[in-house]
Amino acid sequence: MSRTALVTGGTRGIGAAISRALSDAGYQVAANYAGNDEAAAKFTEETGIKTYKWSVAEYDACAEGIGKVESELGPVEVLVNNAGITRDAMFHKMTREKWEAVIGTNLNGLFNMTHPVWPGMRERKFGRVINISSVNGQKGQAGQTNYSSAKAGDIGFTRALAQEGARAGITVNAVCPGYIGTEMVRAIDEEVLNKHILPQIPVGRLGEPEEVARCVLFLASDEAGFITGSTISANGGQYFS
Structure with a gap:
């Protein structure tokens, strides 16, 4: 039986590429999204991948959504915390609402999504959190x-x-993309992009979304079992860490 993978923000941009890559590799994929029903x-329709709607900023919604995924596809063994938003402003113009919205989705969302699946991963002695x-x-x-604080x-x-997960067979890793050619980035003014x-x-x-997806696919695999607590920088050499 194939493993079940849950990808947040999994229907557009980098998330969509990750969902597709995992599905092509034989995973049962659930793609979470927050608001764009049409997308x-x-x-x-294009992929056959099931989608599930809830906000990762809401703990109870996450627990309920994960429960639905597991009842339909099986226990979540691979979790990809991809969902993220931006509310950019220079700090002296940043509102409390912009701060809390980004922290709520981009940081609290990791707790809200990982906490409900963690006990099952520990019990099964296997898990991948990316x-x-x-x-x-x-x-x-x-x-x-x-955004920088949350990330x-x-x-x-x-x-x-x-x-915490290492002795239980659970790996937890991060991928740090640079500028990726998603719809949002390609909408930037061409002069700004080029200059x-x-x-x-x-x-x-x-970068291409598929290049980030290949990093995730490797970290989700059995072959990556000795890699945990690591950060893969997929940024074309923009920043070394």
Whole structure:
């Protein structure tokens, strides 16, 4: 029987690429999403991957959603915490609402999603938790104090939880993408992209969502059983850690 993988924010962008890669590799995939019903329906139509709607910022919604996934597809053995939002502003203009929204989804979401599946992983003596952080969680970024704080917190969460899961056969790792050619990034003004973003990337191009997905696919595999508490930087040489 194939393993069940749950990908948050799994119907668009990097998350969609991760969901597809896991499905192609034989996993039973559940793709969570928060709000875009049209995109989710189109994703299921194209891929056959089941989608489930809830906000990762709400603990009770996560517990209920995970329960539904497990009743339909089996126990979650691979969890990919990918869901994330941005509410950018320079700090002197940042509102409490923008701060709390990003922390609630991008950091608290890891607790809300991982906590309900952790007991089952411990009991079965197997689990893979893969957290999608960001290059800006490693180096910081002006105008993204909230986002950088949350994504740096994701790395701390990864390193601490990896130590707790190791003896139970559970690995916990992070992937830190740089600028990836998602719909959102490709919508950036071409002049800004060419003058200010691409020059920061030594390989001279944006990454592809599938390149991040391949990192996740490896970390989810049995072959990655000796790798835990690690961070894979998929940023084209933009930042070394």
